[in-house]
Amino acid sequence: MPTAPVPTPTPDKEDAVTPSFRLPTAAGTPYLFLLPGLVILGALLSVPLYKVVEYSLYDNVIVERNPTFVGLDNYRDILGDPGYWSAGFNTIVFTVGSVIGHMIVGIGLALLVNADIHPRARTFFRSMLVLPWIFTAVVVALNWQLLLNPFGLLNYVLDWLGLITEPLDWLGNPDLAMWSLLVISTWRGYPFIMVSFLSGLQTVPKELYEAAEIDGAGFWHKFWHVTLPQLKPVIFGVALLDLIWTFQLFPLVWLTTGGGPGRATEVLSTLTFRLAFVDFEFARAATVAVSILIISAAFTVLYLRNEARRL
Amino acid sequence: MSRIEISNLVKMYGSHKALHGIDISIQPGEFCVLVGPSGCGKSTTLRMVAGLETISGGEIAIGDRVVNGLRPKERGIAMVFQNYALYPAKTVRGNMAFSLKLSKMPKAEIDRRVNEVAEILELTPLLDRKPAALSGGQRQRVAMGRAIVRDPEVFLFDEPLSNLDAKLRGQMRAEIKRLHQRLENTIIYVTHDQVEAMTLADRIVIMRDGRIEQQGTPDAVFHDPDTVFVAGFMGSPPMNLVDCMVTPGGLRLGGTELACTLPEGLRAGDRVTFGIRPDDIRPAADLPGGVPVTLPVDLIEQLGTEKLVHFRAGPHELIGKTGGRVDLAEGTEQRLAFDMAHAFFFDAETGQRIR
Numbered sequence: 001m002p003t004a005p006v007p008t009p010t011p012d013k014e015d016a017v018t019p020s021f022r023l024p025t026a027a028g029t030p031y032l033f034l035l036p037g038l039v040i041l042g043a044l045l046s047v048p049l050y051k052v053v054e055y056s057l058y059d060n061v062i063v064e065r066n067p068t069f070v071g072l073d074n075y076r077d078i079l080g081d082p083g084y085w086s087a088g089f090n091t092i093v094f095t096v097g098s099v100i101g102h103m104i105v106g107i108g109l110a111l112l113v114n115a116d117i118h119p120r121a122r123t124f125f126r127s128m129l130v131l132p133w134i135f136t137a138v139v140v141a142l143n144w145q146l147l148l149n150p151f152g153l154l155n156y157v158l159d160w161l162g163l164i165t166e167p168l169d170w171l172g173n174p175d176l177a178m179w180s181l182l183v184i185s186t187w188r189g190y191p192f193i194m195v196s197f198l199s200g201l202q203t204v205p206k207e208l209y210e211a212a213e214i215d216g217a218g219f220w221h222k223f224w225h226v227t228l229p230q231l232k233p234v235i236f237g238v239a240l241l242d243l244i245w246t247f248q249l250f251p252l253v254w255l256t257t258g259g260g261p262g263r264a265t266e267v268l269s270t271l272t273f274r275l276a277f278v279d280f281e282f283a284r285a286a287t288v289a290v291s292i293l294i295i296s297a298a299f300t301v302l303y304l305r306n307e308a309r310r311l
Numbered sequence: 312m313s314r315i316e317i318s319n320l321v322k323m324y325g326s327h328k329a330l331h332g333i334d335i336s337i338q339p340g341e342f343c344v345l346v347g348p349s350g351c352g353k354s355t356t357l358r359m360v361a362g363l364e365t366i367s368g369g370e371i372a373i374g375d376r377v378v379n380g381l382r383p384k385e386r387g388i389a390m391v392f393q394n395y396a397l398y399p400a401k402t403v404r405g406n407m408a409f410s411l412k413l414s415k416m417p418k419a420e421i422d423r424r425v426n427e428v429a430e431i432l433e434l435t436p437l438l439d440r441k442p443a444a445l446s447g448g449q450r451q452r453v454a455m456g457r458a459i460v461r462d463p464e465v466f467l468f469d470e471p472l473s474n475l476d477a478k479l480r481g482q483m484r485a486e487i488k489r490l491h492q493r494l495e496n497t498i499i500y501v502t503h504d505q506v507e508a509m510t511l512a513d514r515i516v517i518m519r520d521g522r523i524e525q526q527g528t529p530d531a532v533f534h535d536p537d538t539v540f541v542a543g544f545m546g547s548p549p550m551n552l553v554d555c556m557v558t559p560g561g562l563r564l565g566g567t568e569l570a571c572t573l574p575e576g577l578r579a580g581d582r583v584t585f586g587i588r589p590d591d592i593r594p595a596a597d598l599p600g601g602v603p604v605t606l607p608v609d610l611i612e613q614l615g616t617e618k619l620v621h622f623r624a625g626p627h628e629l630i631g632k633t634g635g636r637v638d639l640a641e642g643t644e645q646r647l648a649f650d651m652a653h654a655f656f657f658d659a660e661t662g663q664r665i666r
Contacts, residue, residue, distance in 0.1 A: 207396035210363050215410035215457075216384035225409065229400030 055286035074287040087271040101186030106193025133191035141255030174264040200234040240303040312339040313374040313464040321368030346508040347518035389458035390467040397442040404438040468500040539662040557581040565625020571651040586655035592631030601648025
């Protein structure tokens with residue numbers, strides 16, 4: 001009896017390319033590669049984070065071998081301390097002031113260095129204007145101290161111009177210290193904003209400006225109706241990021257005013273440092289640190305949501 | 312409606328001369344199309360009229376004003392861009408009203424104008440949408456609406472249809488033509504598409520390498536080209552252009568003798584560029600008065616109502632036409648006829664027409 005030919009099964013594509021060696025769980029492979037990174041991150045981030053939160057729930061941590069668990073007592077203490085509230089207020093002033101300063105100077109300079117000038121001049125200005133960003137905070141602080149010192153360059157120039165009769169102590173006068181700090185922080189922080197806006201500006205189609213010009217728009221109308229709407233997503237994201245960074249900024253404040261004079265420029269980050277390493281009140285320092293963490297986390301969630309919406 | 316006078320217009324980019332002294336005189340209400348290959352200077356000319364490029368030499372007058380030193384908004388022009396250039400953050404209404412708001416027109420008048428133009432362009436249901444929510448054709452109409460509401464003296468179009476698909480391009484072309492008939496404004500329109508130029512223009516200006524090759528009515532530039540470039544540029548499929556040797560009785564086309572009367576001044580042994588449109592090469596039976604030649608058919612392209620017949624004459628490939636129903640086979644020898652009454656001859660060196 002003739003038999004019907006049996007069709008030879010063709011190997012499906014996957015079989016054809018599967019290597020002879022196979023990891024036991026193919027789906028888990030990516031996680032194996034992630035493991036070293038996760039371990040390092042975990043050790044460097046999660047452990048200290050956990051420790052700080054733990055410290056905030058104990059009294060006499062670090063200085064005593066057996067600290068006592070006090071629950072939320074430290075938080076109650078901190079919230080009842082006027083020093084904490086004044087540092088909180090200063091932090092808001094410093095953060096909001098710095099972010100506004102960064103934004104205005106950053107956008108202004110981005111517009112300038114985006115202008116249609118000789119390419120060599122443009123490269124020169126772009127490089128020069130990024131400089132404040134690449135110095136370490138120590139160098140920035142020292143330079144500004146030299147400039148703002150009662151016998152420093154700024155007072156000398158103001159005196160020479162006849163604008164002041166006696167030298168001003170820019171960083172030592174409680175009425176001037178925060179303003180001076182804001183100027184330093186603006187100088188230090190604008191380059192990131194400028195670079196971000198510059199990249200945003202370069203994506204604005206040239207035709208939009210030309211159309212606006214034909215429609216009769218001048219500089220401000222073009223800025224308001226073309227540039228700003230195109231930059232809006234960048235502005236919001238960058239402002240939030242800047243807010244997160246500035247909110248917990250420590251070295252610049254500590255190295256210029258040290259939070260002083262008195263408590264005039266004390267912000268939450270310098271308060272944390274002072275409580276921990278000057279007063280050796282590690283538990284209270286940890287508590288303030290946790291409060292910074294909570295607020296920063298809230299901003300971060302906002303930032304991530306904004307980025308997700310943009311994508 | 313304004314007259315536009317462009318005289319001896321020169322554009323320099325550093326030491327590179329992009330425009331070599333252009334002269335165009337556009338009558339009030341005329342639809343003038345600048346056409347030519349990429350880099351020929353057509354867009355530069357338009358942008359100089361708009362005031363978006365500086366003028367290196369010469370003069371542009373709109374109406375009775377020389378506009379060389381005027382800013383774009385002072386020139387009485389409106390422009391439609393290739394990429395539409397709609398303000399993405401504004402609605403259709405906001406886009407159309409923007410220039411009127413800047414000119415401080417009363418709100419009631421702005422609304423009246425925007426609504427009226429939206430009605431003409433069938434944009435009324437889209438007035439509150441943002442450009443991102445519109446199709447390419449709709450965006451194009453908004454860009455035109457934005458130009459029309461201003462009621463300018465002159466419309467400038469910079470390749471406005473090149474981002475649309477073929478079908479939509481055809482529709483929009485007709486719409487622009489209708490709009491011109493209705494508004495009767497002076498228009499300068501830039502395109503690299505010679506079909507657009509032929510269908511829209513009252514006057515076609517054909518440019519090449521920063522110079523005008525020829526200008527005139529679509530009929531004139533198509534049927535009476537001055538240079539071999541114009542002959543080859545206008546028309547699709549393009550005119551057949553072949554370098555030939557003049558013989559005592561006509562031309563030698565590949566190995567074939569083509570008996571014809573040549574312009575005076577051409578002598579046996581001269582080299583000429585011989586031009587003939589595909590429409591003027593047909594099967595001998597279709598063209599009784601033509602000069603018959605037997606040549607091998609290389610390829611046939613069926614277009615529906617007609618067929619393009621590619622055939623070889625020695626080293627040259629030529630294209631002829633026949634009806635869509637005519638039965639021809641590739642690879643066979645066919646008896647074709649050339650309508651030499653519509654043949655053109657150009658100087659093989661300079662490309663200038665020999666009449």
